[in-house]
Amino acid sequence: MNMRASSGKMTHLQGVGVDLVGRKRLEKFLKSNSKSQCQRLLSDSEKKLWQKSEYSSNLFAKLFAAKEAYFKALGRDWLGVDGFSHLEIEICNKSSFTARDLHKQSGNQCKVSGSFFETNDMVGAQAIVWES
């Protein structure tokens, strides 16, 4: 599907992905595994962000859900541990994010419009991925 983005350029919609992470499930994961293990899923800048947040489980849940939403948008569920660390989530504000594939050059990056949503029990993310 081709759509005209707000910039006026024609872009091709690659897909839309949504992921939900249960807060308790995520907290259990973080407690069961060491910080160094958990950080295997993060890019270098995400590791710094997580450290700065004093290893917030909410932040980790957002990063995880955002990555999963992106993979689902591209129809590529489960890219393994390395796939997670090669995708960098850039949190814009409390409710939105973009993403960058660290294996791709800047000219070949997809445009990602992401948003977060939360309840008491769940953290969710939606990713809309455009090929420019």
Place this chain on the structure above:
Amino acid sequence: MTDQEILSKVQETLAGALGIEQDEVTPEASLTRDLGAESIDFIDIIFRLEKAFDIKIPSGELFPGNIVSDERFVKEGVVTAEGLQELKTKFPYLDLEEYSKDPQISKLAEQFKVKMLLQYLQERLSKKA
């Protein structure tokens, strides 16, 4: 380590990761369809298996993440013939006979069974010995 010991340890590991009873973890059980594993669970399973068996599981060695991201192997949500061959070659313990008849990428994870983990660990541990 005997096959029974490996099975016991895998049962303990999966029960801990997935919050289920150990006797639910049978060799034929699908991690997703029967045991309810989701994406975070796959990662937790890998990390816990590494710790339980004192091994490192390289990315793409236990679950075929690298293959599903290769455009040669997956087209429009379907694993290609080349992709199926790649899966059979790299993951000989993955049972693909039924799956090959309708290889939707969205259904690949259902093929990940407990016996896949057992066979992988048996091979890894026999090399380590």
